Amino acid sequence: MKDLIIIGAGPAGFSAAVYGLRAGMDLEILEANAMGGGQVLNTYEVDNYLGMPHSNGFDMGMAFQNHVADMGKEPISCDVTEIRRTESGFWISADQGSMESRTLILACGAANRKLAVPGEEALRGKGVSYCATCDGAFYRGQTVAVVGGSYTAVEDAIYLAGLCKKVYLIHRRDSLRAGAILESRLRALDNVEILWNTLPAEILGKDEVEQFHVRNKWSNEEYVLDVRGVFVAVGTVPNTQLVRGLARLDEQGYVIAGEDCATSVPGLFAAGDLRTKKLRQIITAVADGANAATAAWEYLQS
Numbered sequence: 001m002k003d004l005i006i007i008g009a010g011p012a013g014f015s016a017a018v019y020g021l022r023a024g025m026d027l028e029i030l031e032a033n034a035m036g037g038g039q040v041l042n043t044y045e046v047d048n049y050l051g052m053p054h055s056n057g058f059d060m061g062m063a064f065q066n067h068v069a070d071m072g073k074e075p076i077s078c079d080v081t082e083i084r085r086t087e088s089g090f091w092i093s094a095d096q097g098s099m100e101s102r103t104l105i106l107a108c109g110a111a112n113r114k115l116a117v118p119g120e121e122a123l124r125g126k127g128v129s130y131c132a133t134c135d136g137a138f139y140r141g142q143t144v145a146v147v148g149g150s151y152t153a154v155e156d157a158i159y160l161a162g163l164c165k166k167v168y169l170i171h172r173r174d175s176l177r178a179g180a181i182l183e184s185r186l187r188a189l190d191n192v193e194i195l196w197n198t199l200p201a202e203i204l205g206k207d208e209v210e211q212f213h214v215r216n217k218w219s220n221e222e223y224v225l226d227v228r229g230v231f232v233a234v235g236t237v238p239n240t241q242l243v244r245g246l247a248r249l250d251e252q253g254y255v256i257a258g259e260d261c262a263t264s265v266p267g268l269f270a271a272g273d274l275r276t277k278k279l280r281q282i283i284t285a286v287a288d289g290a291n292a293a294t295a296a297w298e299y300l301q302s
Contacts, residue, residue, distance in 0.1 A: 010038020
């Protein structure tokens, strides 16, 4: 019986581990991927983490993991398949076996949201990508499109503009949701064209992406863009399948939890991108991890 099990080894999970270990809790970290770090590993540049401007996302993720490793704890690589509430806490089943814990922190993060247009699934990995920093180098000197208007979409467009001949930014609204500094950097790039109020319609190609069919939502005018890559950055879907029917979720599927990260189930806490909150960034995930571990410790003391 562990004091705490943390599911997810991203910024929230690693932060929770640091605070849990410092509190003397007997804990384990479970991570589905071979390498911990979460989505930050796929971020080209992190420029808004306090005290660490111009950070490389991969290096930051590795620094988080090394911090926990220096405290004597490594994530266990496994797929969690089921969570049950028990009289003494929680029973967790995984492909590597099962274990029990008195408290549990969900730090599973979120997955990339899909466009849900024809051609997307068929051409995934053949020009359709959800990670510009992972796949951008394959399109050096070519024309690509980025779909979205968030921080991530704008960062992706800026990154790709340094590699590609031309970048189209496809956004369904008439303004971006990125910060002013980031937007000014984007607008200063000669090889980026923003298509406002535009929706994706279909991704075309036989063995790889060849064209991107888009439509202006007000005029209904249609365009066929000759591109070799389509980078999707339209938000995320919370990885909360494990607790559907256990914890309360909102209409979008995020776990309902406050600043103490406590859910509707005693002893169960939610930290990071899968929790209901206004801002989902690395720094807020780290803060969640600290709050969740502290709340778990206080729960055990009570």
